Amino acid sequence: MRRVGLLGLVVLTALALVATPAEAATRPATFHLRYFETFGGKQSGDAFLGVVAHGAIALTVKGGDPVPGLARGGTFVTRYDIDAQGTYRGLLVVTFAARSLGTMCLEATITVGRIKPGASFPPAVTTFTSVGGTGGSAALRLAGRANATDIVGGTDDERITAKGGLTVTTGAGKAPTRACLAVARLPKS
DSSP, rough: OOOOTHHHHHHHHGGGSSSTTOOSOEEEEEEEEEEEEEOOOOTTTEEEEEEEEEEEEEEEETTOOOSSSSSEEEEEEEEEEEESSSSSSEEEEEESGGGGGGGEEEEEEEEEOOOTOOOOSSSEEEEEEEEEGGGGGGGGEEEEEEEEEEEEETEEEEEEEEEEEEEEEEEOOOOOHHHHHHHTTTTOO
16 A cells, blocks of 8 residues: 555644634634655554654635634644554644744544545545644644545655544643654754
C-alpha cells in the first residue's frame, strides 16, 4: 500500500477555528493541505516511528469565515508514528498566518482502511483534539473528525482534500506541552 501523508489531514482540522469560539456546534468545512515529508521515520518491524513532515493549509467553510485572517491559512510541522496495522498517531503544530491566532498543537489518530479496487488512495478517518497553543489558539478547545476525499501526488509533494465536522469551544488558556514544543522546533524544510 502506498504510504501517504495522512497525518497531514489532521492539520486541516486546525483550521476549525472557523466556528465562533463561543459556539459549540459542529460545522462542515473542506480542508486543503499541501504536505511535504522530510523524514520517512525509522522502521521498527512493520511500524514506522518518528515520521516528520511540513506544509501549508487552507480551507473553505460553509457559512463563511467568521474568524478574521483565518482564510489566509498557515503552515504546519508534524511528527507521527505509523503502527503495524497502519494507524497513524502523532502531534502537529500549526502556525497561523494571522499572528493573533498564534499556534495550535493537535493530537491526532488516523485510521486507514483497505484500498478499494479502482481507488487511488485508501479511505482514512482522522480524529483529533487540541492540546494547547499560543496567542488566540491557547484558549480554544478543538475536537473533530475528517475524511480524506482526494489525495494527489506523493510524499514529496502531496495535495490532500478532506471534509469533516469540527467543534470549537473556549476555556482557560492552555500552553503547548513539552512534546508540542519539541515538534514546533522541527525543521520545516
